[in-house]
Amino acid sequence: MSVTQDGNAVSWLLDRHVAEGRGARAAFLDPHRSLTYAALAEASARFAGALSAAGIGRERRMLMLMLDTVDFPVAFLGAMRAGVVPVPVNTLLTPEQVAYMLADSRAEVLCVSAPCFAALRDVVAAAPDLRLVLVAGLDGAPQTGLPAGARDFAGFVAAGPAAPRPVPASPDEVAFWLYSSGSTGAPKGAKHVHGSLRATAETYASDVLGIRAGDLVYSAAKLFFAYGLGNALTFPMSVGATAVLLPDRPTPDAVIGVMRDRQPTIFCGVPTLYAAMLASPALGRGAGSERLRLCISAGEALPEHVGLRWEEVVGAAILDGIGSTEMLHIFLSNRPDLLRYGTSGVAVPGYELRIVDEHEREVAPGEIGELLVRGPSAAEGYWNQREKSRRTFLGEWTRTGDKYVREADGFYRYQGRADDMFKVSGIWVSPFEVEAALMTHPAVQEAAVVGREDADGLVKPMAFLVLKPGVAADTALLEAMKETVKARAGAWKYPRWVEVVEELPKTATGKIQRFRLRAALG
């Protein structure tokens, strides 16, 4: 019997283009550098060789805390080429969160962008399984600046003995992980297989985006996010197209600047960004790009008025679609030919959907239930979390945790999360986590956090606080609360509203009833 071993995603995504004569095409452009397909194949092969030479074996994990530059695809694809499992994580995580992921994944390698490294020195020193730290983006700065044990990413790649061929792998073999947040705030490593990257390209990217070789893609959503990874790496690479990368924070002005300079054909954003761009006086036709043909939105629901207004001002549609870390990319989406703002659209060809009640029985049309999805890109499971895996991955079907209604005309309308989690700027916020940060403030006795819609219909955290006896609630104190959350939980998670209350609504067993707080907001 022979083992199926032609499924390494790097062969299909990258080496195929070089072998078929497309090596000179541009694969990635960042503000300072660009990489052709041939140069990316070469650099990722050297990185693969260097990892193996450093004794990093197959299936070992490499945590990536990297900004969006051309170094990201070199590291991600280079690791997979060697059979090492890259685990890209959010560059805005706090050191404590990074420490958790290093320990949970037992990462032996950490690839980190220079600006993110300073805050991590202690965490890196304490990580139990870490053997190799690579710092990217030093731009030739003297190596003496690096702490003991850390090496310059560029030098590591340049010195690598090239390992030109991807290690033989089954398409069913774990290729990379992505962390997904849970309602208790403890992130879970979702294990994705090589075949899933191709599956998302051949369904959503091909059928919905109609992606082609001439496309230039710009995703404001970063590569560490499953949404950005598909948009700016898997999809353009699946057809030999080009992606623009921006390491900086995607402010409306920065994004419009990239649109003008690079003239992309496809733009990918999250609802908060679309709303912020609409508020900018700099926004005009094509958002600055004369070649813009399509925009997509995901991460949270796109408010109807944002989509309608964008089409009016920019002259291109925004296709809202829902995806998840567990399903890798979008499985339910609007399409250029089937577009209804305010809904998530219809099933992406290749995926099937069911809306079920709490007994997993299909609900009647027009009734609310939980959305289940079946499709080729589901994760294999969560790392070391058997109970949670069994609850989410039900054989061929995956639980989304989202409430949906299928309307009479077949469009799916989002109804909110099944639990209390909510998203801000497309990134998960667990009330638990923000509350825990607030509770570290000496004036706070109890805290409860819920998502609340702002004037644009976008969800932001709101905090309800019970203060310690004798503490007076003044403006300075409430501002200090926001700073506490920014420092401890992450900058985007701070409560935009803080209300002081006498007591919080609770169940008999003392659990905070956040749904009551939400209901009181109307």
Ligand code: 3UK
């Ligand atoms: C919510 C949406 C309404 C929904 C993601 C595109 O967001 C992604 O993955 P995450 O694991 O979060 C998944 C959850 O986010 N959500 C996402 N998109 C929408 N809600 N309308 C939407 N369009 O609660 C879902 O369960 O961070 C998005 C591609 C890949 C992704 N991983």
